[in-house]
Amino acid sequence: MSALSPIPLSMPDISDLEEVMVLETLRSGRLSIGPMVEKFESLVARRVGCRFGIAVNSGTSGLHLLMASLGIGPGDEVITTPYSFIASSNCILMVGARPVFVDIDPVSFNMDPAQLEAAITPRTKAIIAVSTFGNPAHMDVYERIADHHGIPLIEDSCEALGATLNGRASGSFGTAGVFGFYPNKQITTGEGGMIVTDDSGIAELCRSMRNQGRPIPRPGAAHVHTHSAGGQHMGSWLAHERLGFNFRLSELNAALGVGQMERLDHILAARDTIANQYLSRLAGNTFATPIQVPQNARMSWFVFALRLADRFTQMDRDAIIADLRENGIGAADYFPCIHLQPFYRNLLNITAGQFPQAEALAQRSMAIPFHNRMTSSEIERVVSTLERAVAKRMPQRKAA
Ligand SMILES: Cc1ncc(COP(=O)(O)O)c(C=O)c1O
Incomplete structure (x- = not known):
């Protein structure tokens, strides 16, 4: 292990503002279902340009709720990408439906729009499109295809808060979008997520189902839950209209999110600066390419991912990651293909080779440290x- 201080793969950017907001919320005694969640919801919805924001306790919960609110279930198919964090596909399995994968475009790392249409069948009930690593490429095309076929498009924007395509915010394409706020994301609530949508019916259903299927309080109705004021049960607190979950975000998490949202532009600008430093330092190398961002897009950098050149094998990539880690540098194999995870292979009877672009990328892609406070050194x-680690895997050639 290196004697130098470790450089983590990611690190949240938390300021005094967030500390004060969380402490004030803690001291308020109102720890769930309160003003911070509402404020956080309206800040995210306004930023994205959607009518409704529904805060949840994770991005996964948000995706799950959307599948349930669209009535997707056994016998249905949902189209998605095989190159992503597994939750973008697990949410389909969670409601008993079948994920149908579409290979990726190797330039943007997102689903290949040219192959999307061919995957649509009468059983297709939704498309879940991921803005991989914060790149919103092709969302407009997916939206056109979804509209043409009358199928809802769900944007998995868990990695893409702040991204735009043709000036439109990630999360605002299609029927609904979901953001994730795990600590490696652009902003964090510790754990948390947010659904955004313009559809009032979906918003209502998601609000009810995140809260144990309780009815949604109508504007002007007396508060129906008094648990924080002494445990009395009143009104409809114990009335449940439908099957629901407890996917609520606490007031403490929401307070952290409100503080983070107020600093979002500063956070995104800091991430752009770090990404640009990496891009110029890596310019002209022959061993790896970073993700390519389309001209009409603003990337919201989630991680800094590289694709090693085709001459490197998966074993090379894994050895390079191990080498970086031995030197105190965070690195990870973002992302293994979802369809090749053993339980997916068994469940869906999938074999290797079906999604060649995703598989080729997954064997060679890796994330290197990326967070707001990284220094030039x-x-x-x-x-x-990285250059030394790469050179060790190709002793006959120069690394860069
Ligand atoms: C593309 C994508 N979808 C879904 C999720 C799930 O979010 P969470 O970890 O908040 O459940 C993540 C989180 O890493 C993600 O990257």
Whole structure:
């Protein structure tokens, strides 16, 4: 292990503002279902340009709720990408439906729009499109295809808060979008997520189902829950209109999110700066390419991912990751293909080779440290260690 201080793969950017907001909320005694959740919802919805924001306790819960609110279930198919974090596909299995994968476009790493239409069948009940690593490429095309076929498009924007395509915010394409706020994301609530939509019916259903299927309080109706004021049960607190979950976000998490949202532009600008430093330091190398962002898009950098050149094998990539880690540098194999996870293979009877672009990328892609507070010397240390690690895997050739 290196004697130098470790450089983590990711790190949240929390300021005094968030500390004060969380502490004030803690001291208020109102720890769930309160003003912070409402404020957080309206901040995210306004930012994205959607009518409704529904805060939930994770991005996964948001995706799950959307599947349930669309009535998707056994016998249905949902089209999605095989190259993503597994939750973008697990939400389909959670409601008993079948994920149908469409291979990726190797330039943007997102689903290949040219192959999407051919995957649509009479059983297709939704498309879940992921803005991989914060790249919103093709969302407009997916939206056109979904509209043409009368199928809802769900944007899995868990990695893409702040991204735009033709000036439109990630999350605002299609029927609904979901953001994730795990600590490696652009902003964090510790754990948390947010559904955004313009559809009042979906918003209502999601609000009810995140809260144990309780009815949604009508504007002007007396508060129906008094648990925080002494445990009395009144009105409809114990009335449940439908099957629901407890996917609520606490007031403490929401307070953290409100503080983070107020600093979002600063956070995104800091991430752009770090990404641009990496891009210029890596320019001209022959061993890896970063994700390609379309001209009409603003990338919201989630992680800094690289695709190693085709001459490297998966074993090379894994050895390079191990080498970086031995030198105190965070690195990870973002992302293994979802369809090749053993339980997916068994469940869906999928074999390797079905999605060649995703598989080729997954064997060679890796994330290197990326967070707002990285210094220039840390970036230099990451890249020069990477270059040495790469050179060890190709002793006859130069790394860069
Ligand atoms: C593309 C994508 N979808 C869904 C999720 C799930 O979000 P969470 O971890 O908040 O459940 C993530 C989180 O990493 C993600 O990257």
